[in-house]
Amino acid sequence: MASTSIPAIELEQVTIALGGRFILSDVSLSIGDGEFIGVLGPNGAGKTTLMRALLGLVRPSSGQVTVLGEQAVRGNPAIGYMPQLRSLAPHLALRGWDFVASGVDGHRWGLPLLNPARRQVVSEAIELVGATNLAQRPLSDLSGGERQRLMLAQALLGRPKLLLLDEPLISLDPHHQRVVVELVRDVQRRLGIAVLFSAHELNPLLAAMDRVLYLGNGHAALGTVDQVINGQVLSRLYGSNIEVIRINERIFVMSGEHDMERDAHMHENGHNHGHDHAHSHDPHNGRRHA
Numbered sequence: 143m144a145s146t147s148i149p150a151i152e153l154e155q156v157t158i159a160l161g162g163r164f165i166l167s168d169v170s171l172s173i174g175d176g177e178f179i180g181v182l183g184p185n186g187a188g189k190t191t192l193m194r195a196l197l198g199l200v201r202p203s204s205g206q207v208t209v210l211g212e213q214a215v216r217g218n219p220a221i222g223y224m225p226q227l228r229s230l231a232p233h234l235a236l237r238g239w240d241f242v243a244s245g246v247d248g249h250r251w252g253l254p255l256l257n258p259a260r261r262q263v264v265s266e267a268i269e270l271v272g273a274t275n276l277a278q279r280p281l282s283d284l285s286g287g288e289r290q291r292l293m294l295a296q297a298l299l300g301r302p303k304l305l306l307l308d309e310p311l312i313s314l315d316p317h318h319q320r321v322v323v324e325l326v327r328d329v330q331r332r333l334g335i336a337v338l339f340s341a342h343e344l345n346p347l348l349a350a351m352d353r354v355l356y357l358g359n360g361h362a363a364l365g366t367v368d369q370v371i372n373g374q375v376l377s378r379l380y381g382s383n384i385e386v387i388r389i390n391e392r393i394f395v396m397s398g399e400h401d402m403e404r405d406a407h408m409h410e411n412g413h414n415h416g417h418d419h420a421h422s423h424d425p426h427n428g429r430r431h432a
């Protein structure tokens with residue numbers, strides 16, 4: 143993290159209320175321009191809402207949200223965004239390359255006819271994630287992990303300086319989770335950009351992240367794993383007594399007998415996202431970045 147440069151993200155006394163509930167309450171924090179931040183917290187803690195605030199899609203009721211030194215605004219080209227559980231059904235017939243290209247501004251719908259400069263932008267993003275060969279095949283022929291790689295390429299179009307990835311590990315098995323985390327870490331280092339990577343589980347991110355941002359109960363705790371992942375801080379964020387147990391380099395966040403992160407996979411409607419390979423359920427449908 144370069145201390146002299148403009149922070150990638152700054153929140154100053156930010157309060158966000160949705161549906162009559164405080165999602166963030168007077169939160170202040172600063173994230174450096176080359177940091178990989180794991181964003182964690184129970185269901186409904188506000189991980190997606192924070193990303194939407196950075197995208198200028200949710201306005202705080204008070205406080206300032208600043209991205210790369212400017213107030214958060216819609217359509218900021220410096221931000222790359224990968225929304226949660228995005229359905230690719232409408233794109234399955236497209237070649238990978240055309241799918242990535244469909245994310246170029248003005249070509250979201252229908253097959254893109256791009257000028258050479260824009261074609262170059264698409265090819266660069268695909269190269270960045272090592273998907274040049276993959277991109278020749280239709281999405282319908284690709285595995286979940288391979289599609290995820292192309293979605294990442296789409297989020298990298300135009301080389302953003304801040305990358306927001308909303309639960310990219312959902313529905314991937316542990317091997318593909320590792321592949322995605324390592325890929326994002328590698329791209330983030332090569333480009334020197336900031337990444338917010340939200341997840342339900344801490345362990346897959348442990349080796350990759352510089353700091354962790356844990357949300358809960360309207361509060362936010364940002365710091366190293368040791369500073370944040372401890373009983374005192376997490377009890378405040380969960381609003382109940384939390385114990386942190388470390389076994390063989392893995393960390394478990396426990397409330398009594400319950401593993402809180404495992405329980406967090408169970409959404410209110412009973413869907414288990416950790417093992418849900420059906421992409422049809424999208425709790426954020428209709429309220430995501432266009």
Ligand SMILES: Nc1ncnc2c1ncn2[C@@H]1O[C@H](COP(=O)(O)OP(=O)(O)OP(=O)(O)O)[C@@H](O)[C@H]1O
Binds near residue numbers: 184185186188
């Ligand atoms: N447009 C909205 N109107 C009212 N309430 C909303 C709206 N958007 C989100 N919420 C509520 O705000 C809370 C925070 O939602 P958010 O999606 O940010 O949580 P999250 O941490 O991403 O959760 P998850 O881990 O389940 O994805 C939830 O209780 C959600 O139901």
